[in-house]
Amino acid sequence: MAETPSSWMRLDWHGDLLAARSIRFALTVMAPIAVGLTVGVDTWLIYAMVTCILAFAMDTGGPARERLLVFAAAGAVIVLGAGLGTALAGHTGLVVAGFAVVGALYALVESLHPAAAAGARFLCLTLAVGAIYAPLEARDVGVVAGFATYAFLVSLGWDWLTGIPRPSTAPSLPELLARLRATERARWVFAGAVGTAVPLAFLTCLALGLHRPYWALIAIVIVLRADALSSRRLMAQMLLGTLLGIALAVGYGLLVPYHAALLVGMALAALLRWPAERRSGALGTAALTAFIMLLLELVAGTLGRAEHDIAERLIDVMVGCGFALVALWLDRLGQAVLRRYDR
Numbered sequence: 001m002a003e004t005p006s007s008w009m010r011l012d013w014h015g016d017l018l019a020a021r022s023i024r025f026a027l028t029v030m031a032p033i034a035v036g037l038t039v040g041v042d043t044w045l046i047y048a049m050v051t052c053i054l055a056f057a058m059d060t061g062g063p064a065r066e067r068l069l070v071f072a073a074a075g076a077v078i079v080l081g082a083g084l085g086t087a088l089a090g091h092t093g094l095v096v097a098g099f100a101v102v103g104a105l106y107a108l109v110e111s112l113h114p115a116a117a118a119g120a121r122f123l124c125l126t127l128a129v130g131a132i133y134a135p136l137e138a139r140d141v142g143v144v145a146g147f148a149t150y151a152f153l154v155s156l157g158w159d160w161l162t163g164i165p166r167p168s169t170a171p172s173l174p175e176l177l178a179r180l181r182a183t184e185r186a187r188w189v190f191a192g193a194v195g196t197a198v199p200l201a202f203l204t205c206l207a208l209g210l211h212r213p214y215w216a217l218i219a220i221v222i223v224l225r226a227d228a229l230s231s232r233r234l235m236a237q238m239l240l241g242t243l244l245g246i247a248l249a250v251g252y253g254l255l256v257p258y259h260a261a262l263l264v265g266m267a268l269a270a271l272l273r274w275p276a277e278r279r280s281g282a283l284g285t286a287a288l289t290a291f292i293m294l295l296l297e298l299v300a301g302t303l304g305r306a307e308h309d310i311a312e313r314l315i316d317v318m319v320g321c322g323f324a325l326v327a328l329w330l331d332r333l334g335q336a337v338l339r340r341y342d343r
Contacts, residue, residue: 016061016166018274018275018278020158020162021274022270022271022272022273022274022275023158023271024056024154024155024158025056025270025271025273025274026267026270026271027154028052028053028055028056028150028151028154029049029052029053029056029270029291030266030267030270031048031052031147031150032045032048032049032052032147033045033263033266033295033298035048036048037263041299043133043134043140044139044140044143045299046129046133046134047078047082047126047129047134047136047140047143047144048143048144048146048147049295050078050122050125050126050129051074051075051078051143051144051147051148051151052147052150052151053122054074054077054078054118054119054122055071055074055075055147055148055151055152056151057074057114057115057118058070058071058073058074058115058118058119059071059115059151059155060115060168060169060170061155061165061166061167061168061169062166062167062168062169062170063168064156066168066170067152067155067156068152070115070170071148071149071151071152071155072148073119074119074122074148074151075144075145075148077119077122077123077126078122078126078144078148079136079141079144080123080126081102081122081123081124081125081126081127081129081130082126082127082129082130082134082135082136082140083130083136084098084127084130085098085126085127085128085129085130085131085132085135085136086130086131086135086136088127088131089130089131089132089135092206095127095131095132095202096199096202096203097199098127098131099124099127099128099198099199099202099217100195100196100198100199101195102120102123102124102127102198103124103191103194103195103196103197103198103199103220103221104191104192104194104195105120105123105191106120106121106123106124106194106221106224107187107190107191107193107194107195107224107226108180108187108188108191110221110224110225110226111179111187111225111226112171112176112179112180113170113171113176115170116176120221121218121221121222124198124217124218124221125214125217125218128202128213128214128217129214132211132213132214133211133212133214185338186226186335186338187226189331189334189335189338190226190331190334192330192334193327193328193330193331193334194220194221194224194327194331196326196327196330197220197323197324197326197327197330198217198220198221198323198327200323200326201213201216201217201220201319201320201322201323202216202217204216204319204323205316205319208315208319210312210315210316210319211312212309212312212313212316213316215312215313215316215317215320216316216317216319216320216323217320218320219238219316219317219319219320219321219324220320220321220323220324220327222234222238223235223238223320223321223324224324224327224328226331228328228331228332231324231328232328233281234281235321235324235325236282237280237281237282237285238281238282238285238317238321239317239318239321240282240285240286241281241282241283241284241285241286241288241289242285242286242289242313242314242317243314244282244283244285244286244289245285245286245287245288245289245290245292245293246289246290246293246310246313246314248286248290249265249289249290249293249294249297249310250293250310252265252290252294253293253294253297259298262294262297262298263298265290265294266291266294266295266298269287269288269290269291269294270287270291272287273287273288273291289313292313293310293313296309296310
């Protein structure tokens with residue numbers, strides 16, 4: 001049976017294609033902002049934002065029950081990371097040990113599946129948030145549950161709206177275990193390198209007096225891959241994209257320094273996130289950075305009040321990329337020792 005024009009249009013809006021993915025992302029991440037403007041902005045907003053972003057990143061499609069488990073897992077990662085960070089807060093040695101563990105965990109799973117890598121990244125991020133910035137409260141657990149549910153409903157709702165259910169892209173557990181076993185020894189060496197670099201980056205941020213060190217830590221786990229060439233390419237893209245995103249956000253804030261205009265800018269940045277990513281990793285980073293910087297301007301009330309955080313964003317990313325290079329150097333040494341031992 002031949003495809004009709006209407007069926008082609010429906011296929012264009014399949015949830016994994018570019019236009020649909022962009023709109024779903026914008027609908028998901030703008031919801032916390034809308035709620036914050038209604039009830040007032042507080043530290044709960046960061047938990048709402050990271051929940052929505054992680055839930056979107058971990059969405060592998062599939063039947064409603066399977067999808068619900070994935071979104072519940074995203075919420076559990078946020079609560080686990082922030083709860084652990086809150087429990088360790090005030091004990092620098094324990095916090096450093098916690099970062100070593102979650103950094104090593106990221107290295108073990110980063111090449112298994114994008115959803116697993118995203119979960120490990122946000123475990124590192126929320127550990128830092130809970131330990132340093134915003135200790136997890138009972139209210140925040142409710143916020144995480146609420147926005148994980150909202151993201152789940154957006155995911156299902158889009159399939160219902162288009163009439164095209166997305167099949168699952170999640171790998172099976174035996175498949176994941178087979179991948180782990182295939183590269184077990186080399187993966188543990190990489191885990192040791194990342195588990196060393198992440199806490200060192202945290203201590204450096206403390207020494208520099210940076211009050212958002214989680215930006216540096218998330219930069220490390222975004223750019224680090226077991227493949228050194230891929231890591232270096234991602235570092236260059238992140239540095240360039242961060243600089244470009246900051247410039248765009250500052251320029252936009254100076255041009256239209258109005259509350260409503262900042263919201264429009266954030267919505268545009270969210271909508272452009274995935275089209276920009278398709279063109280270039282640096283452009284995708286720029287769109288996401290612009291979204292975050294405009295959010296800081298919105299929360300601060302003026303560009304002037306947000307200037308310190310905007311400048312610190314670039315410093316944090318530079319620190320993160322610097323320690324990602326340290327991790328690659330340590331991994332290269334470890335892999336060389338492993339090859340010598342295997343002879």
